[in-house]
Amino acid sequence: MAEIGNAFTLVEATFAETLHGLGSVALVVNDPPWSHLASSVATPASVVQAWDMDIAHLEAVAKTQPVGDTVVGVGGGTAMDTAKFLAWKLGRPLVQIPSITSVDAGFTDAVGVRVDGNVRYIGNIRPEKVVLDIALVCGAPAHLNRAGIGDIISCATGLFDWRLASGKAIGHVWNTDLANLGERLLVDLEKHLEEIAQVSPAGVRFLAESYRAIGAACADAGHSRFEEGSEHFWAYCYESLTGAHPVHGEIIAFAVVVMAYIQGNNPERWRDLVVKCQVRAHPLDIGITQDDFVKTFAHLNEYVQKYSLDYSIINEEEFTSDVVDAAWEFVTRIPRQGSIS
Numbered sequence: 278m279a280e281i282g283n284a285f286t287l288v289e290a291t292f293a294e295t296l297h298g299l300g301s302v303a304l305v306v307n308d309p310p311w312s313h314l315a316s317s318v319a320t321p322a323s324v325v326q327a328w329d330m331d332i333a334h335l336e337a338v339a340k341t342q343p344v345g346d347t348v349v350g351v352g353g354g355t356a357m358d359t360a361k362f363l364a365w366k367l368g369r370p371l372v373q374i375p376s377i378t379s380v381d382a383g384f385t386d387a388v389g390v391r392v393d394g395n396v397r398y399i400g401n402i403r404p405e406k407v408v409l410d411i412a413l414v415c416g417a418p419a420h421l422n423r424a425g426i427g428d429i430i431s432c433a434t435g436l437f438d439w440r441l442a443s444g445k446a447i448g449h450v451w452n453t454d455l456a457n458l459g460e461r462l463l464v465d466l467e468k469h470l471e472e473i474a475q476v477s478p479a480g481v482r483f484l485a486e487s488y489r490a491i492g493a494a495c496a497d498a499g500h501s502r503f504e505e506g507s508e509h510f511w512a513y514c515y516e517s518l519t520g521a522h523p524v525h526g527e528i529i530a531f532a533v534v535v536m537a538y539i540q541g542n543n544p545e546r547w548r549d550l551v552v553k554c555q556v557r558a559h560p561l562d563i564g565i566t567q568d569d570f571v572k573t574f575a576h577l578n579e580y581v582q583k584y585s586l587d588y589s590i591i592n593e594e595e596f597t598s599d600v601v602d603a604a605w606e607f608v609t610r611i612p613r614q615g616s617i618s
């Protein structure tokens with residue numbers, strides 16, 4: 278199949294090498310890994326600590342005009358997203374150095390922020406390059422890297438929802454190339470189970486390459502329907518109701534299993550995949566109680582309508598207590614891994 282999208286460059290290099298070649302940079306960091314990395318580089322022009330994705334906070338940070346020609350994000354999701362926002366807002370080139378593979382934020386061009394606690398996409402910026410520092414990534418906690426399957430396995434439920442909507446001529450028109458990309462990534466994911474469970478360099482490369490392909494395809498299409506659907510909507514609704522923010526890839530992997538069950542979409546296949554990758558996705562391991570699970574389903578229909586989210590299985594289902602109880606029973610058969618791994 279032909280490559281979709283005009284992909285940005287994904288290169289393997291160390292953090293120190295990358296900074297050395299860039300000149301004046303404004304670093305946007307998470308800690309960890311920043312305090313560990315700080316001594317390995319000459320002092321950058323400015324360092325912005327990323328922790329809050331609220332739009333008012335980000336606007337205030339942008340007003341201080343962090344000094345540096347290139348905005349460089351180093352860390353997890355909030356560092357990647359904050360770096361995207363600042364580079365977009367200040368009109369500067371962007372380089373991303375993800376330190377974990379728990380989330381695809383470093384590889385996508387959509388600038389996501391939070392408004393009143395809800396995720397909003399307010400612009401687009403494509404990174405000049407994404408740098409994969411294998412040693413840096415492999416040094417992060419294993420469960421955070423394994424969580425990286427979340428934004429890939431979401432193609433399973435995302436594609437189902439998109440097919441459902443496009444079959445009714447609602448929203449984005451079906452695109453076979455995008456659908457084939459999603460299907461191919463799911464098959465490839467099943468071939469890399471052990472590498473991902475072990476967090477080997479090959480597993481990390483596979484996750485990063487998959488994100489590059491997904492990010493490029495979403496940027497090209499102007500939407501992300503093939504990899505984002507009811508599983509993300511469930512997670513957004515849960516986070517909005519509870520104020521909790523579990524590791525993104527872990528709550529998404531969990532929600533894929535739940536929504537695939539609701540969809541009648543081969544749920545055993547996806548649960549098996551999550552289990553074999555050893556992703557922490559048992560609800561009680563990621564802080565999701567049965568009460569909050571039930572509450573999220575009770576508000577889900579209203580939530581997707583209120584925020585005009587894309588048409589999905591949620592628009593067609595009534596979440597009776599029988600359905601919700603059965604979904605809980607199904608997803609709690611994922612083995613527990615404890616709250617820390």
Ligand SMILES: [Zn+2]
Pocket residue numbers: 381428509525529
């Ligand atoms: Zn996601």
